[in-house]
Amino acid sequence: MVNREQIYKALEQVMDPEIPVLNVLDLGMITTVEPAADAVLVKMIPTFAACPAVEIIRRNIVTVLEKELHVPVTVEIDRVAHWSSNRMTPEAREKLLNFGIAPPQVHNGEAYSEILLQTPCPHCHSRNTYLRSPFGSTLCRAIHFCKDCGQVFEHFKPLE
Template sequence: MSHKTTIAEVYESLEHVMDPEIPVLSVIDLGMITGVELEAGAVHVKMIPTFAACPAVSYIRNNIKTTLENELGIAVSVEVDKEVHWQSNRMTAAAKEKLKNFGIAPPQILAGEVSAEIMLEIPCPHCGSKETYLRSPFGSTLCRAIHFCKACGQVFEQFKPLE
């Protein structure tokens, strides 16, 4: 008798699909998966990019497909969900801790609109000081900003809060 893939197994395999720009975070950590459907011998995954113009979307879609097909032995289709927009509050608490340990300041929890003030006094992921300032709203990727810590002298990136 053949094994029937479960939704839980699909989500477990999705934990192995890492973000190519931040390899300590999975698509699950980032809250990029909006749906999983099992159909006769196949799985359909809906995902959203963390930023509208993210250049890694095709790469991530292909990794989801390849990983699930290899791990579960099932046909996979992946579509970008155009009904849902990613926001930084979708990130898990574990993802934010992993980001900090990786040297990137995690986004703050948003309870309203993003404002310039929310980008100020971001805790330094290296020393924890809030004596920081925004050097540039543009980092190495569209989803990051660059900050400077006055306490330890380190430049660091912050994953931008996005609503």
């Protein structure tokens, strides 16, 4: 029988197709793993409701886990839990920063617009930045500009 530790170890290999330095555990997308004698059930939540990568991630979970664990795997969307950027691990935030994307700030009920305006630059760490567009290359990102280093950068949007 497969155990939870084996499942989580295998899930570390399932990377986000849009941000390949993050896996599904880094993002806090996995809500449940249920090992059984002859199968595994994984429940996941998408980072954004209309995320186009959800089906790819779902298929990748099945492919990786079946290869690693040698049992059939079912992946369901968890309809009870809701994703929040606060679910991201501290390691995920660091990986995003090193990848050149400003990580989402921890959201504690502050005004959303204020959070977007106070986004530190991932290149020089200056807070002298401004929001150029709330729409980035994907639904979960916004575009900012740093007045100190002159870099345009993406910001993973905070979501509560």
